[in-house]
Amino acid sequence: xxxxxxxxxxxxxxxxxxxxxxxxxxxxxxxxxxxxxxxxxxxxxxxxxxxxxxxxxxxxxxxxxxxxxxxxxxxxxxxxxxxxxxxxxxxxxxxxxxxxxxxxxxxxxxxxxxxxxxxxxxxxxxxxxxxxxxxxxxxxxxxxxxxxxxxxxxxxxxxxxxxxxxxxxxxxxxxxxxxxxxxxxxxxxxxxxxxxxxxxxxxxxxxxxxxxxxxxxxxxxxxxxxxxxxxxxxxxxxxxxxxxxxxxxxxxxxxxxxxxxxxxxxxxxxxxxxxxxxxxxxxxxxxxxxxxxxxxxxxxxxxxxxxxxxxxxxxxxxxxxxxxxxxxx
Ligand SMILES: *[C@@H]1O[C@H](CO)[C@@H](O)[C@H](O)[C@H]1NC(C)=O
Numbered sequence: 001x002x003x004x005x006x007x008x009x010x011x012x013x014x015x016x017x018x019x020x021x022x023x024x025x026x027x028x029x030x031x032x033x034x035x036x037x038x039x040x041x042x043x044x045x046x047x048x049x050x051x052x053x054x055x056x057x058x059x060x061x062x063x064x065x066x067x068x069x070x071x072x073x074x075x076x077x078x079x080x081x082x083x084x085x086x087x088x089x090x091x092x093x094x095x096x097x098x099x100x101x102x103x104x105x106x107x108x109x110x111x112x113x114x115x116x117x118x119x120x121x122x123x124x125x126x127x128x129x130x131x132x133x134x135x136x137x138x139x140x141x142x143x144x145x146x147x148x149x150x151x152x153x154x155x156x157x158x159x160x161x162x163x164x165x166x167x168x169x170x171x172x173x174x175x176x177x178x179x180x181x182x183x184x185x186x187x188x189x190x191x192x193x194x195x196x197x198x199x200x201x202x203x204x205x206x207x208x209x210x211x212x213x214x215x216x217x218x219x220x221x222x223x224x225x226x227x228x229x230x231x232x233x234x235x236x237x238x239x240x241x242x243x244x245x246x247x248x249x250x251x252x253x254x255x256x257x258x259x260x261x262x263x264x265x266x267x268x269x270x271x272x273x274x275x276x277x278x279x280x281x282x283x284x285x286x287x288x289x290x291x292x293x294x295x296x297x298x299x300x301x302x303x304x305x306x307x308x309x310x311x312x313x314x315x316x317x318x319x320x321x322x323x324x325x326x327x328x329x
Contacts, residue, residue, distance in 0.1 A: 068096035069156035074145040090123040092168035097131035103140040142256040146237040161225040163283030170277030178228040185229045185264045185272040187222030207297035220313040221261035222272040255300035271316035
């Protein structure tokens with residue numbers, strides 16, 4: 001009798017203890033789960049914090065020509081901007097070489113070369129040094145920026161003007177997008193065209209600038225002042241595209257970027273890809289701020305439609321964004 005009462009009490013207490021242990025275990029599990037979530041959130045915000053860079057460890061190695069990108073930079077007598085751009089981009093990972101498109105009457109001075117080489121040396125990390133080349137042109141033409149360079153070791157060309165700067169994270173993201181679609185033009189500055197409703201015929205087109213893209217959420221070109229494309233398009237632009245188009249852009253000092261958009265669209269039958277990125281303009285505004293700009297662009301557009309025998313541009317609404325920076329799905 002006594003013994004069994006004692007036993008029952010002990011059992012009861014034991015059960016209580018057991019229940020409370022299970023209870024605290026649940027709370028602990030919940031806590032662990034919360035901490036883990038917080039850590040994952042932190043890690044994705046600050047890559048490398050937990051040694052987790054968002055890239056899978058077992059990715060197969062890429063071919064050498066796919067590993068990095070080459071910057072092809074158009075510049076014109078603005079050495080302070082050139083210096084600023086070069087010192088920024090040489091800190092970006094994945095950059096293989098810089099090719100400066102030089103169209104000035106005088107070759108780059110010794111002091112400029114020394115200065116730029118000094119900047120590159122200073123920014124070299126882990127013994128990896130970016131190569132700097134001047135592509136010197138005798139003629140001053142907008143087509144120079146698309147001349148074939150024999151020194152390009154990598155497939156990806158990042159074509160850029162000397163007066164815009166993108167943070168390395170934006171450049172690397174755009175490069176990643178390009179790697180998943182290497183035939184496509186991938187860029188930061190979208191533009192649109194549409195059929196002119198005021199004209200009776202269906203094949204007169206109008207060029208639309210940034211506001212049109214903003215209003216419609218549509219685009220059909222990305223400008224080569226900030227875009228990735230495969231280096232094969234350089235040789236196609238120079239050797240295969242009708243010479244009359246190159247002559248037109250040289251004469252009018254405009255629209256080489258529209259010509260490149262036509263060329264790539266004609267070759268791929270697909271639209272370009274617009275990637276989200278922060279843009280910092282460091283120079284004064286270029287020709288796009290001058291009056292009559294969009295009429296000139298409209299003229300080019302229609303001229304190139306005639307030259308190509310059709311309009312190859314395709315309109316799209318797709319915009320690539322870095323999913324690591326998006327929290328609401
Ligand atoms: C457009 O693409 C077609 C088919 O690939 C090609 O034959 C033609 O030469 C291209 N046109 C221009 C102007 O490059």
